[in-house]
Amino acid sequence: MSGADISAASGRAAAKVRLRDPYFAYRIVLGLYAAAFLVFLYAPLVMIAFLSFNDSPIIGFPFQGFSVKWYAKVLNTPVLLQSFGNSVMVGFLSAAIATVLALLLALGFRHAIRYKPGLLNLILVPIIIPGIVGGIVLLIFFGYLGVRSSLWTTVLVAHVNWVLPFAFLTLYPRLHRFDRALEEAATDLGARPLGVFRYIVWPLVRPAVIATVLFAFSLSFDEFIRTIFVVGYDRTIPVQFWSMIVDDLAPELPAMAVMIIFVSGFTSLIAFLVGRRAD
Amino acid sequence: MLLLAPGIIWLLLFGIVPLGFMIVMSFWKSTIFGTSPDFQFANYAQLFTTSLYADLLFKTLRIAVVVTVITLVLSYPVAYFISRRRGIWKALCILGLFLPFWTSYVVRAFVWLPILGRGGAINKALLSLGIIDQPIDWLLYNEGAVYVGLVYVYTLFMTLPIYLSIEKVDPKLIEAAVDLGARPRAVFFRVLLPLTWPGVLSGSIMVFLLAVSAYVTPQLLGGPSGIMYGNMIASQFLSNNNWAFGSALGVTLIAVVLVILGVSGRWVGLQQVFTGGARG
Numbered sequence: 001m002s003g004a005d006i007s008a009a010s011g012r013a014a015a016k017v018r019l020r021d022p023y024f025a026y027r028i029v030l031g032l033y034a035a036a037f038l039v040f041l042y043a044p045l046v047m048i049a050f051l052s053f054n055d056s057p058i059i060g061f062p063f064q065g066f067s068v069k070w071y072a073k074v075l076n077t078p079v080l081l082q083s084f085g086n087s088v089m090v091g092f093l094s095a096a097i098a099t100v101l102a103l104l105l106a107l108g109f110r111h112a113i114r115y116k117p118g119l120l121n122l123i124l125v126p127i128i129i130p131g132i133v134g135g136i137v138l139l140i141f142f143g144y145l146g147v148r149s150s151l152w153t154t155v156l157v158a159h160v161n162w163v164l165p166f167a168f169l170t171l172y173p174r175l176h177r178f179d180r181a182l183e184e185a186a187t188d189l190g191a192r193p194l195g196v197f198r199y200i201v202w203p204l205v206r207p208a209v210i211a212t213v214l215f216a217f218s219l220s221f222d223e224f225i226r227t228i229f230v231v232g233y234d235r236t237i238p239v240q241f242w243s244m245i246v247d248d249l250a251p252e253l254p255a256m257a258v259m260i261i262f263v264s265g266f267t268s269l270i271a272f273l274v275g276r277r278a279d
Numbered sequence: 280m281l282l283l284a285p286g287i288i289w290l291l292l293f294g295i296v297p298l299g300f301m302i303v304m305s306f307w308k309s310t311i312f313g314t315s316p317d318f319q320f321a322n323y324a325q326l327f328t329t330s331l332y333a334d335l336l337f338k339t340l341r342i343a344v345v346v347t348v349i350t351l352v353l354s355y356p357v358a359y360f361i362s363r364r365r366g367i368w369k370a371l372c373i374l375g376l377f378l379p380f381w382t383s384y385v386v387r388a389f390v391w392l393p394i395l396g397r398g399g400a401i402n403k404a405l406l407s408l409g410i411i412d413q414p415i416d417w418l419l420y421n422e423g424a425v426y427v428g429l430v431y432v433y434t435l436f437m438t439l440p441i442y443l444s445i446e447k448v449d450p451k452l453i454e455a456a457v458d459l460g461a462r463p464r465a466v467f468f469r470v471l472l473p474l475t476w477p478g479v480l481s482g483s484i485m486v487f488l489l490a491v492s493a494y495v496t497p498q499l500l501g502g503p504s505g506i507m508y509g510n511m512i513a514s515q516f517l518s519n520n521n522w523a524f525g526s527a528l529g530v531t532l533i534a535v536v537l538v539i540l541g542v543s544g545r546w547v548g549l550q551q552v553f554t555g556g557a558r559g
Binding site for chain 2 (some may be wrong): 023026030031033034037038040041042044045046047048051058059060061062075101102104105107108109113119120122123124125126127128129130131132133136137138139140141143144157160161164165168169216221222224225226229238241242245246249253254257258261264265268269272
């Protein structure tokens, strides 16, 4: 009797089978271990959510009573709201640019083209290059060109660089999969290239594109290591969060953390669900 | 191909050309008056002959290796556990695995401060249980805290490719080994592990590359003794204004990355690594 049969027939004569099943103990230990791993992943985040309601000017224990004052403080601090706004705007714009570029690349890649492996590696360059180097090369590049660091110049470029490979990697497999014959039929029936895209390709790839935009947004929203070098005097929310940790561990940090987790977690979750439906 | 042009131009202009700028600048000279184009090797000479920098590079490589090994050992059983679930449980497990990683690693590194700190959760718990009577200081601001932080921040990049490669293993092969009398240990080391090698390698490369260029985690949790190579690079640009030397440090880091990818390229393709070992 194999291990798989045993697990299938675990209802029958369980005690007897367990004695002979050399994997029973392993399975129990594995289950306990997986649970412990889950605690390791979630406990710190649950704790920070808990601490965000702590009515104490110091981050940490003991818990001195329930309060939403740190959330109120975040929502009443113009600098923090502006950083949030900056991140949301840069997130959407860089997601849009990266998704358009990635969609064009993915469409182009379905044709027989020369240097395909080389081009594929070129697309991967921004994620192969360590993030910290991805930041300093742009600082040097724009510094040399005399472009002043700001949200809508250097930060936007850094974010598009960062999310473009991911946008491509999520779009390309889905575009690759659908039947080219559909497009060819439309072309044979006299449709112009834009018409083929509008009526054949777009309806098929739309869910994947929406998933990609949301996924790209969350990557941009959370981007820190490239941004810190090219942000100039502007602030995105991770950069603002960082400077508040480094400066004085401000008591509203846990509340900010919860808000950041909520925004990027929520968009990623939607992207995940849309992406699964697109498959 | 016209469709490819915008993306390729973007990547060349903002991806490749800036890299070239950094490589050129790594041979320049930075003084208090700015960075000037004097071609010279002094930056690299300084980097490899000053024990401070060379030691830091080796220490960083060591930390990255240890983090990779820890995440591998922690992740493999979890990946196996998830691959054995069915239906909705499997979907929930995968979602549960992803969810904590869908937020900024700055936040995920930060959460360890109120856990490991002098007045943090662990110290408070041990004090109130009477196990210790004074807060432990060595939980934070050292190399150990960096390991905790890096493993916490990057473990998904190991779990996911391993899970994907376990999923591809035909369960019949495991059954056959069991039926033929293989002990659990033999099934693992002689059947499962060799078959999931591409996932293990993809995850290891990914975690190693992320860990070797870490900046946030060592900066927040490492203290003076937990500092890593990325912190040295950043300080050349953010505080020391020594861009030429910083460029040389950056070029060296890229060289390390390329060597790792080149060596591992014999077993696992570049594209395979960055698609989570899902293909091939």
